[in-house]
Amino acid sequence: MSSTPTPSLRRRSGTAPAPAGISASRDLVVDFIRVACMFAVVAVHLLMMGISVDRSGIGVGNPLTSLSWFAQGTWFGQVMPLFFVVGGFASLTSWRSLQRRGGDAGDYLRNRVLRLVRPTVALYAFLTVALWSATAAGVPGDLLTVIAAGAGVQLWFLAAYLICQAMVPTMAKFHELAPYRTVAALAAGAVVVDVLRLGLEHNPWGFDSNPVGLLNMVFVWGLLQQLGFFYADGFFDRFAGWKLVLAAGACYLAMVPLTDAGPYPVDMLTSQNPPMFPLILVGLAHVLLVKAAYPFLQRCVQLGWVQKVMFVVGSRSMTIYLWHLPLIIAMFGIALVLGLPFPEPASTQWWLSRPVFYVAAWALVLLVSMPLVRLELAGTALAQGASRPAMWRIAAGTILAVIPPFVVMRTALDATNATWGLVLLVIAVALVTGKVPDRTWKTPRLIAKGSVAS
Structure with missing residues (x-):
């Protein structure tokens, strides 16, 4: 992920020499943050799954909600805003690199759809077979509903990220022309959407205001992505560390009247779907703290073992x-079948057992990822002789790719939407892959006896 310095905002993040064998323009701290976010996501999802077994059957709950500090803890532990920021960094650097090679918006979007959707097709295929098989095997409907919903929780990110990726070429242009006005417009849009949503929340007509909030998938996630553009341009490098920490503290201070005394929930996980304005403050605070700790993080990423972990997880x-939640659920299912003890969720014994389950979850995820990672790493270059699909095909493929995870985000996963979702995702990949022209087979010319072929 490299960026090209140009006048005004653009400047490389950090000045320390890059480790040997790694491009000097690559910001390893960004790679480190993405990997750290992945470890945090797996940890949070594991801790949110409390299994209890008693005479009445199997119960599933969220032990974290019983912790008095959990809601405030999400101001620091909710890492998805930071994910969109570092995603914005990667997107802008990739877009600029593509432009230097003569690529356009169609090329960029086609590449992103292939990178994101091909691994998702494999997951949908697995979920389709697994859920229909469980139904045929007579798994109780209520239990299967909980399992299916849990296995699809993470899919909302695919819908949100694809929407943001589709915006990159346009938003990069706005960033070049008017970076601060672009951010201000996105922030204003997020506030307006929240005002409308919260104002309609208790309307006398029983109107569901959540669909209004879906507009913030563009404004909130889009603004966080835009902050990643500023990161790529070295904007945050202008400020001393103490100023960055002070600004991060101001972000958290501003959240107090918005949540404790205001209309927003304190728990930032409940502000995620649809996203709400405070997530912007969380993401900004996180990136400010990252830049304040940048010298320390640079020293960390120069360690050999850290780079190996970053490569294995980052690649x-x-x-x-996509797979960590279904595999965590499968891991707990295996433990139930084996009759392993399940401590009372949130008890001391439960907390002491979490590190073992966390290590086991990562071992299972890495094992399963070994054959599946080929889909993620497969090239996006057109086959020899193939022509790039028309822009309408790329746009249609993008829309079709967004629909299945978007529906899961709104209604939860089940066997039916896993099935038709798989079909749409396969069509999306086919639309953007590119068509190899049909070969023209010429009929051999008959040569008269005694003649000479020319």
Whole structure:
């Protein structure tokens, strides 16, 4: 992920020499943050799954909600805003690199759809077979509903990220022309959407205001992506560390009247779907703290073992993200079948057992990712002789790719939407892959006896 310095905002992040064998323009701290976010996501999802077994059957709950500090803890532990920021960094550097090679918006979007959707097709195929098989095997409907919903929780990110990726060429242009006005417009849009949504929340007509909030998938996630553009341009490098920490503290201070005394929930996980304005403050605070700790993080990423972990996890991050929840559920299912003890969720014994389950979850995820990562790492170059699909095909493929995870985000996963979702995702990949022209087979010319072929 490299960026090209140009006048005004653009400047490389950090000045320390890059480790041997790694491009000097690559910001390893960004790679480190993405991998750290992945470890945090797996940890949070594991801790949110409390299994209890008693005479009444199997119960599933979220032990974290019983912790008095959990809601405030999400101001620091909710890492998805930071994920969109570092994603914005990667997107802008990739877009600029593509432009230097003569590529356009169609090329960029086609590449992103292939990178994101091909690994998702494998997950949908697995979920389709697994859920229909469980139904045929007579798994109780209520239990299967909980399992299916849990296995699809993470899919909302695919819908949100694809929407943001589709915006990159346009938003990069706005960033070049008017970076601060672009951010201000996105922030204003997020506030307006929240005002409308919260204002309609208790309307007398029973109107569901959540669909209004879906507009913030563009404004909130889009603004966080835009902050990644500023990161790529070295904007945050202008400020001393103490100023960055002070600004991060101001972000958290501003959240107090918005949440404790205001209309927003304190728990930032509940502000995620649809996203709400405070997530912007969380993401900004996180990136400010990252830049304040940048010298320390640079020293960390120069350690050999850290780079190895970053490579293993970073090279299959999409595969890990998509599969970690189904595999965690499968791991707990195996433990139930084996009759392993399940401590009372949130008890001392439960907390002491979490590190073992966390290590086991990562071992299982990495094992399963070994064959699946090929889908994530497969090239996006057109086959020899193939022509790039028309822009309408790329746009249609993008829309079709967004629909299945978007529906899961709104209604939860089940066997039916896993099935038709798989079909749409396969069509999306086919639309953007590119068509090899039909070969023209010429009929051999008959040569008269005694003649000479020319």
